[in-house]
Amino acid sequence: VYHPGVTDPPAENLLRAARELGIAGLEQAATGWHFALEGDLPDTAVHQLAANLFANPVIQSYTVNQPVAPPFAPPQTAVDHIETIPLGQANEAGLRQISRERRLALNLAEMQAIQAYFQAEGRDPTDVELEMLAQTWSEHCVHKTFKATIRYTGPDGETQVIDGLLNSYIRAATERINKPWVHSAFVDNAGIVAFDERYDLAFKVETHNHPSALEPFGGANTGIGGVVRDVLGVSAKPIANTDVLCFGPPDLPPEKLPHNVLHPRRVAAGVIHGIEDYGNKMGIPTVNGAIVHHEGYTANPLVYCGCLGLLPRGSHPTEPQAGDLIIALGGHTGRDGLRGATFSSMEMDTTTSEIAGTAVQIGHPIMEKQVQEVILRARDEKLYHAITDCGAGGFSSAVGEMGEKLGARVQLSNVPLKYPGLRPWEIWLSEAQERMVLAVPPENWPRLQAICTGQDVEAFELGVFTGDGRIRIYAGEQLAGDLSVDFLHNGLPPRVMEAVFGGQFSVSSEQFSVFSEQFSVSSEQETDFQFPNLPISSSQDALLALLAHPDIRSKEDVIRRYDHEVQGGTAVKPLTGAANHGPSDAAVLLPMTGHRPPITDHRPPAVALSNGICPQYSAHDPYIMAWAAIDEAVRNAVAVGADPDRIAILDNFCWGNPELPDRLGGLVRCAQGCYDAAVAYGTPFISGKDSLNNEYTGADGRKHAIPGTLLISALGLLPDVSRAVTMDFKQPGSRIYVLGDTRGELLASHYVAVAGNRLSVSGDQQPQPAPDALARFRALHQAIGAGVARACHDCSEGGLAVTLAEMCLAGNLGAVIDLAQVPADGELADAELLFSQSLSRFVIEVAAADTAVFEQIMAAANVPCQSIGQTTSGNLQIQGQTGELLIDLSPERLTAVWRGERLSVTGHRLSVSSEKSPISNLQSPNLQSPKHILILHANGTNRDKDAALACQLAGGEPEIVHVNQLAAGERRLLDYHMLVVPGGFSYGDDLGAGVLWALDLSRRLAA
Missing domain, CATH: 3.40.50.880 (Class I glutamine amidotransferase (GATase) domain)
Structure with a gap:
């Protein structure tokens, strides 16, 4: 059963049902699980199963062969005690000790700044004030590393001073690109771009890594809930979710699992369930994502949660006024989520799961759905001047940020609590879910109350924005905190950090674990996940091994758990093709903008959502990883029909401890790659997030960092939804083209991960940017707009061979391919042509009648593009450059391996039609x-x-x-x-x- 105070939605529903049925006297309820084990197991084994498999001690308790104790919060009286922290006379060691014991995640300079402020005030801080400062100044909330001055020494040995990664690279790229359709970037809860002449789109991607490592279901569940509130926080209606997940190897041997770390399979199961639970119950389609495996994510899984929203242009007010009421609405407040902001700003170790349980929450999606309805009605009736969500830091963050230019007076005794006994600082800092804060003119408060009552949403008056420049927090009659907003937001000491990047790391091609003796604390040298001892002796063996690779294989078992059709706007779904099991490059959405004529009467614009993530290149050069991630996200969007000149991108950096110069050096190198690639492609950043300190300190004291990881999410505009293209081959007899040249770039590729050097190839370079990439994207978009591209799929993990295999299995068709016709940069081996992961490449199906038009478009753009074969009703047959048949596989065989199934019937083709009705013919x-x-x-x-x-x-x-x-x-x-x-x-x-x-x-x- 859950610990007292942990959100238990089924129990809440049980209490409500009892009221509806007229059952009196039921005041508390809890839900739990009962497991009956057969067999003669010793108690130690049963307890081990309970703790490691059935229950999660972070949020649950269990008993063996005994009745469970009532899991209700014990009766407590209200606690108004406000502690004064003796900061004034503390020496350096004392300041460090206070920060460490209270888990403030503040360094000495920051503690000294706080000490000096209160010395000038003539007093010591209260616990409310100190905790608020720690939250506001946390890495999670204020992004200290990305704003710091960095002395960076690059591969050439030259040192330069960087005035903040955010300003120098990320925001600088957006400002240089200067797209007029970017309406808001880096100033609000989500980035906002134009959709059409009446509506805007809001997009945000967050991470919820540390909580998901401790309690996978709750971490991912509230990760989705949090990013949905970010979109609600810009007055937008959520219309789509995304999820990109990074786990340890699913077959990791138990003996390699670090102490107090959940197995990757258990983490994956909980995370996927959490995403499914929140998105499905809120009625938001989950339409795009990815899953990546690497041993470096074993102790620190990465959970990226994204949300896309739609709002009428000009409907999002952002200026609270002095005299506005501070109105909070949504769920009650408890201890769940305490110090989540500072917890997420620290490394984890063997004791984290034991002492940070309050940083983990369980979500209540139905409550958030009700809150959403209130927000959208209040927006349309113009009832508020500003809005934000209660995320990291709870009311402290929401009121503190909204009142940055004004000041506020707050009464904590007005806050509805889940249970009595919370201290004032706990109420102020709680990160209990499903809560929003609005600045409401007093004359609009009665109407907002009526809307809340009609939606069964609780709302209350938390305080008022004052305009005097102070945040004053009361607990009843007691003044619990009194801070200058100027010091709160501008008093953080500037950081000067050291960073070093020494060039490409030399990484052995042999597999090793980041938890093995070979791990080096001084660098992030992790190799790719590998299949040990696979019997690979041919290109066909390699292709089959790649199709079974956990990063490439079908994700249908995950995707089918998410509702990707709710709201009725998903035009290109995550799975596509003749049997609806092929992997789409991107999702295409037709946002529901209100009452409009039927789809058959016009050709409305649509939205493409895609992502790019390439952590395999991080250990070699994070600069190339950034290029590869941006290229992948952009080409995925272009492949389904997005206009390459109308794509915005989001960055999400997950890294190790930035206090270590080599970690920070890699981060600098990655940010530089982001700037160069974004400017080259003309794709502005509109939002982003960094999650640092993704490291685990083992019982032996050694640190283990994740591979530095960058996720790029892309938001593109399709001028005409009826021109959207899917990746499955459509008919026999079409010509197959490759757009973009292939180079010998196999370093850190998935092919090397599964085959190593067993096929004796020389391609030892990692992918390099293509100078004509944007020209390729524009030419492809022109061809799609002209209606001559029947199918299109980008070349990604596994290279050309995997791309062709996926197009065949999705379309239930074959193809005859001649590798001698593949556009290449120099003389390459067959394996390089098949498996190289060169950037900015596509495979395109063109009907025989359309080849002249298609080739004319490509020739006019002067981009490398060549026909390499044609589609058939037979097998995928790939002929080498000397005429040897290298690969001969049926679509059934490809599908069976890709889906992890046994082929039960041979020689018979699936009886499904490869023809699909175009979107414009819907009736x-x-x-x-x-x-x-x-x-x-x-x-x-x-x-x-x-x-x-x-x-x-x-x-x-x-x-x-x-x-x-x-x-x-x-x-x-x-x-x-x-x-x-x-x-x-x-x-x-x-x-x-x-x-x-x-x-x-x-x-x-x-x-």
């Missing part, structure tokens, strides 16, 4: 006459907007009505021709949701 049934249709909305329903659109396309006049409006008499069932009950997760689907909803509705209407 909707028409009602005989317009009908007034009631779409019933309740807490947890998430298909109401889809149902309304479907009814509208069918000729109806839908209206979404909350069940509370019926109960209040604001609407009558008899005034409608039709009642539609949409799907969703009312009551969390934990207790027979449909039955409970019916009981709730009948009770309300009867009343």
